[in-house]
Each structure stands twice: as structure tokens, then as C-alpha cells.
Amino acid sequence: MISLLSDSAAVFWRSMTALGKLVRTTAFKLSFAYLLVFALFAGALLVYFAWTTRALVTSQIAQTVEAEITGLAEQYRQAGIRRLVLIVDTRSRRPGSSLYLVTTATGEALAGNVGSLPPGTLERTGLTEITYHRPDEADESREALVRVFRLENGFRLLVGRDLEERERLHNIITTAGHWSIALVIVLGLVGGFFITRRVLKRVDAMTATTQTIMAGNFGGRLPVAGTGDEFDRLADNLNVMLARIEALMRGLEEVSDNIAHDLKTPLTRLRNHAEEALRTATNEAAYRDALVNTIEESDGLIRTFNALLMIARAESGHTRETFETFDATEIVRDICELYEPLAEENGLRLKVITDTALPVRGNRELVSQALSNLMDNAIKYAAPCSHGDNERAIAISATGQEGKALVAVADSGPGIPAEDRMRATERFVRLESSRTKPGSGLGLSLVAAVARLHDGELQLADNNPGLVATIVLPLAPRAEP
């Protein structure tokens, strides 16, 4: 019994909290406010309508009374009291709402259909509303609009109309008004309830999705009804945001996975070397070698780590705050100037081809670094195998094309086979042919990340023989300083 009670109490409270939730929503509050405004407006309209109708009816009655009294007074003037009494008597007998009374100067009734009048009525000459009794129904008082006319020789003539019709009309209007206001309120509440429930349902659906997303389901997206309404627009925008967050999360996961997998390899190598030195080294020189080796390995680790962090940061778009407009051809010339002696030492000639100024919006340092990575690669892989072959060159170009700046480094080295080009920009991918050369395997993925950060891309193509790596960057609008 108690549990039943507490159960029903729980149901009651649950429905109460559901109702409370409904009532607290913006949609409900808004519909309620509108309902109030409309009800007030409808009420005012009805009151105005009722009053003007009443006034119109009253004035029509007054006109009729006036006309009739004028007519009767005319009859009296022409034919005297006898004739008037006769006419009044005839008219009084007709069924209808008209009231007539002819009295002497002392108030004795000569003809008419009025039983009793409030005292003093006959002394007032204007239009008055009175309560009266019909001769045959003494205890039922009625409302009437009457006018008293003083005839010559002290006779009084009273003409009036019963106001029952007017009151009935008034009642009809008032009743209709009450009902319609009640209807407005009921419809408003019901409409508000349904609208609110619909809105609440969509918001609840969104909330439910966001909760699953918060719980870790980053693939979840907000439902879009396809009606193009404000909820769809909101959901669309939030979905774009969620996609971005998902991409960032995936990037973060990838980075941590890569750190876990690929930094462990050199760390293991480092540890092995150190252990080996402890076990086998016998003299100071051997220990020294082991230590030098350790430092070299750790420097390599740091470089890999830095490159990873930089890629992650470039991919997060964080560095966009530091963007400025610079000339891509200037970067190309600066980097060529930096690398020219090194290329020459490796038996390579640098050919530089640059257009006129190519304004690009971005981070100068990162683009320089990306280009420097391409140069490192080109020199590393294009270095002549034999000293006899000395007409090898690296062509660096910065050209404008269809609103884009193309910064390309072309070498005549072994190149990358077409089927491997997609993979070459992935992190830690070191193609089989390059395993023997030093490097972290992050060079091209860093270049690709920098290009993407600038809304551009890294394209790899065949140079027959060799590789053309092109950084495609969108040109900045000319107007910018």
C-alpha cells in the first residue's frame, strides 16, 4: 500500500517535473506571452463591439420613439385628445415592444399599455431608461427607453420601447465573447503545449546526441530534420564543429599512437647500445664512443619529436593566429641562397625560376621550413652517385597560376614510384629506397601539414627522372598590404 502510494507519488512528481520542464522552456513562455496578448486584444475588441452595438441599438430606438411621439403629437394637435386616445389605444393592443401612455395633467391614465411607472417619470421630458410593469404582470419589472411629451392642456403622452431586445442582443454578444476568449485561451494553451513539446523533443534529441558524444562517441552527429529551419541550421553548424573536433581528436590519437610506436624504436636502440657498452666496453675510448652515440641518438629523437609536435600543431590550425602576408618568391630566393653552397658541394646546380611577387598569407617560418625540407630531400636523394656525373641540377620555382602560388622543387634523383606517392606524405613512411639515408621519415608529412594549414596542398609528380614536389598555396588578395 505504501509502496503503491509512493509509486503514484513518484509518477506524480515525474509528470510534475516534466511539466515544469515544459513550462520553463522559452517556447512555452513565448506562446504564453502571445496568448496573453491575444486574449487581451480579443477581450478589448469584444467589449468595444458590445458597447457600440448597444449604443447603436439605443440610438435607433430613440429615433423611433422620437418619430412616433412627433406623429402622435401631430394627431393630437389636429384632432384633439379623443382622437389621440383612440390611436394610442389601438396601438397599445398590438403585440410588440412598444409602450404607450396618455394621462391627464394629474396623472390619470386615459389609454396605454403601461401598468406602473417609477414615480416622477411623467415629470421628466427627455429620453430616460426606466423600469416598468405591464398591467397584466404586476410582479415582473421590465426595462424600457421612454420619452414623455407634454401636450397642450396638461395632457402627457409617453412613448417608449421595451429594451428586452437590446438586452438579449447584448447577452448574445457577451456570451459569444466569453466563449471565444475561452476558446482563444484553450487553443493557445494547447498550441503552445504542442509547439513546446515539438521544440523540446528536438532539443532533447540534440541533448541526447551530445551526451553520447560527450561520453566518447565522437562519430555521433546531431539529427537534421531536413526542413531547413533554425534547428536544422543550428544542427548543421554544430555538426561541422563536431567533425572538426573529431578530426582534431583523431589527429591527437594518431600523434600519441605514433609517439608510442615510432619513438619506442629509437629509444630501444639507444637503450640497447648503452647496455651493450656497459657489458662489453673495456676502455675509456669505448665508453666515450657509446656516450657520443647516445647523444646522437637522443638528438635524433628530439628532432623526430619536434617534427611530430609541429605537424600536430600545424594540423590543429592553431598557428593561424600568427599569419601575415609575405612574398613567396622571397622565401624561395632566401632558401636557395641558404642551400646554394651545400648543393654546389654535392655537385648539384640550383636553378631558380621565380615570377614577380606572389603574395601569400601564412606563417613565413613554417613555409620556409617546409621548403627547406624539400631542399634537404632533393639534395639528399639527388646527390650524384659518381663524381663523373656533374651536370645534375635542382630546379626551384615559384610561379603564379589561377590564384595559386606554386612553389616547386624538382630534382633528378630516383623519384618516388607513382604507387608510393600517396603514402609518401604519411607520417613515418620511409619508402624502401630511402631506408639507408638518415632522416625521421617526417619530412614530407610536415610539408603536407604546412600546406594544409595554409589551405593548400603538397603535390608529388614525376620529373622524368626524379621528383617534383609542389607546395600549392592560395594567393592572398592583392589589396592587402
Added chain:
Amino acid sequence: MPSPDTWTSPTLAADQIARMAMRILIIEDDRDAADYLVKAFREVGHVADMATDGEEGLGLALEARHDVLIVDRMLPKRDGLSIIGALREKAIDVPVLILSALGQVDDRVKGLRAGGDDYLAKPYAFSELLARVEVLARRRPGPNEETVYRIGDLALDRLSHEVTRGGTEILLQPREFRLLEYLMKHAGQVVTRTMLLENVWDYHFDPQTNVIDVHISRLRSKIDKGFARPLLHTIRGAGYMVRDAKGA
């Protein structure tokens, strides 16, 4: 690293360099790292104090007894950048090197904007830190810096961009001129490859290859080749130095 030099290159070990002792304050919360630095600086003849939190560090720095501060960015009680801010507010313009695990381009910009004079990302080689600290400590630019740098019989005129050795004019490319200018400005001090890359080329990344060495070797062939006494020295495991053999 194989030496890029094609003829007898003057190479010195880092400990063969005469140093002027300086007083360094290290503000670093990792006690191990701080101890290591104090020991390493003492070994090369400097005096080093250390503080392991921001408040203590600021207190010591405010005494203004030090030639250089080495400040970590993330410190307990008070972060490194706010220490620099507090010092600059009190018009203490002691050179500050910021040492930080945050090594990206924008971190560096933030650090230098906060009033730091140099920025070095962790982890670092001690030789790099030492070279930078020594350059910072001696920097103190006078109101009118000399317009002609002279080392031995080598002279570099900063206004006319004329370089002569023993009275003979040496023609240098603009970048070579700037490279030599930087080296001569810090004559007698070790200058590392990254310092050259930062100050002569304005790049803050680390190229995978030995680009700087090749530039140095070109410069060397222009200023030292054919002269009995070499002026541009390679400091093994650290960088380069311009000095007259008898002492700059």
C-alpha cells in the same frame, strides 16, 4: 659531423677558450637540471646561483648582482615570463635567456615579446646554452657601437660594407658579409650554428643538413686562405669563433 673544410682548418676544443668569468642566475624548478647547469657553468669558470621557484628567483634577480639570467618558463609560484615582466618594470635590464619545453615558433615570439633576450627550447646541448649565455652577457650595447670591427689584420666597415685583410679588399656576398659581421661582433666568443641561422638568416628551425658549415667554409676560403694566421676557427662540438690566435 665530417669537417667541410678542404684544407687545414683551425679547430679548437671547447675547453681551450679563455673566458671572462660571469655570474649567472639559474631559475629552474627541476633541481637535477639546475644542479647540472650550476656544475657545468662552474667547470668552465663561471659563477652560478640557482633558485627553484619563481618567487625565490625574482628575489635573487632583484638584487641585480647577475650578468645573465636563465629562466625556465613554467615555474612554481610565479612563471618565468612574469619574472621578466617584474624585472623590466623595475628597469632592471639584465639579459635574460628563456629556457623552455615550449619550443614552437609562436612560443618563442611570446617569450621574446615578454622581454626575454633569447629563447632556447629544451632539451638543449650545454655548448649551445653556454655560447648563447656568453654572447648575452657581453652584449650590453654601448650608445655608439664601433663602426669598424677589427680582428688582427681583418677589418670590416659596417657602414661602407668594406672588408679588408692586410690592406687587401675582400669581396663578399651580402649574406657572407652579414655572417662575418655577426662573427666579428662576437669575436672571441663561440657562435653556434643555430645562432647563425637565427641571427644571420632569421630562421628558427633546424635544417637536417649542414648548410651552415658550407657557408662558413666558403667564408673561410675568402678571409683565411693564403694567410698565415687563421682567424675563423671551428670549435669542436660547439660552433665557430673569430679571434686572433694571440687572443682577440
